[in-house]
Amino acid sequence: MLIRVNDKEMEFCGNILDLVLSLNLNPKTCAVLVNGEIVKKNDWESFVLKDGDYVEIVSFVGGG
Amino acid sequence: MFEIGGKMLKSRLFVGTGKLPDYSLIEKMYYEAGIEVFAVAVRRIGPNTKHIKNVLEYIPKDATIMVNTSGAQDHKEAVKIAMIGRELTNSDWVKVEIEKDTKYLFPDNYETLKTCEILVKEGFKVFPYIYPDLNIAKELEQIGVEAVMPLGSPIGTNKGIGCEVLLKPIINEVKIPVIIDAGIGRPSHAAQAMEMGADAVLINTAIATSADPLKMAIAFAKAVEAGRLAFEVGILKEYEYAQASSPLEDFISG
Numbered sequence: 001m002l003i004r005v006n007d008k009e010m011e012f013c014g015n016i017l018d019l020v021l022s023l024n025l026n027p028k029t030c031a032v033l034v035n036g037e038i039v040k041k042n043d044w045e046s047f048v049l050k051d052g053d054y055v056e057i058v059s060f061v062g063g064g
Numbered sequence: 065m066f067e068i069g070g071k072m073l074k075s076r077l078f079v080g081t082g083k084l085p086d087y088s089l090i091e092k093m094y095y096e097a098g099i100e101v102f103a104v105a106v107r108r109i110g111p112n113t114k115h116i117k118n119v120l121e122y123i124p125k126d127a128t129i130m131v132n133t134s135g136a137q138d139h140k141e142a143v144k145i146a147m148i149g150r151e152l153t154n155s156d157w158v159k160v161e162i163e164k165d166t167k168y169l170f171p172d173n174y175e176t177l178k179t180c181e182i183l184v185k186e187g188f189k190v191f192p193y194i195y196p197d198l199n200i201a202k203e204l205e206q207i208g209v210e211a212v213m214p215l216g217s218p219i220g221t222n223k224g225i226g227c228e229v230l231l232k233p234i235i236n237e238v239k240i241p242v243i244i245d246a247g248i249g250r251p252s253h254a255a256q257a258m259e260m261g262a263d264a265v266l267i268n269t270a271i272a273t274s275a276d277p278l279k280m281a282i283a284f285a286k287a288v289e290a291g292r293l294a295f296e297v298g299i300l301k302e303y304e305y306a307q308a309s310s311p312l313e314d315f316i317s318g
Contacts, residue, residue, distance in 0.1 A: 008112040023110045029118040030109055031148045056108060058148055060120045063105020063132050064080025064268030
């Protein structure tokens, strides 16, 4: 199954939490949008990604 | 102490965390320069991005996080970023920042106003970064933002208070706090902003890109305090000719 993560295509099967952990990101400090909508952290485990989903993972960086 | 955004703060110096050579400087600025408010940005992280470190992990837990909406092109994007920010930080302070023009990075006051209307209703503590326009500042005050943040000069230019004639009316006419944001390059510029009656300043580039960001943060903290004290006392008027400090009579004649 093919999804897009931050504009990069990748093979992935599973839920959002699996995806975040597989990318070695800290689930506590990032947020995930699927097809432009924020998915609440409580729903990450039950939210299974589908073929063609567009995922953005965001976090905080230095800013003014 | 002064009250802003529902908090009592000691320091009137807010600091942006962009361009810092090392995020561990944030904790030092908190403890050694007394900075209590730190601005941060939301960006993609993970594959296909250059960002790997999360700045939140470096901000002391008692400090206040101000999430900016930089990168947003319109009110829809800004609202989305604000929502993400609140979800992740538990901070409801949001600096609304919408820039379409990339050369001067001037804020788009029209989209900013629309964003603020939505975010105030959503219960955020809203701090709009604005092009210095008294009419917009008054409208923002009406809809219930916590403060207005007019620019001193374009972001990162270090030019200082480039538009005093536009800023002064805002300081004089709105009752909510006024935070001069952007373009302040030297501690003396910050002191000038405070002497004019600004309630606070936000500095990023001038501290983060200096040779010693911690020392520069301390310099700015002192300048902000000095300027504020002078404002509270009242700046004296200027005279055309000399006004002798020593008495002009009973001179010795020998």
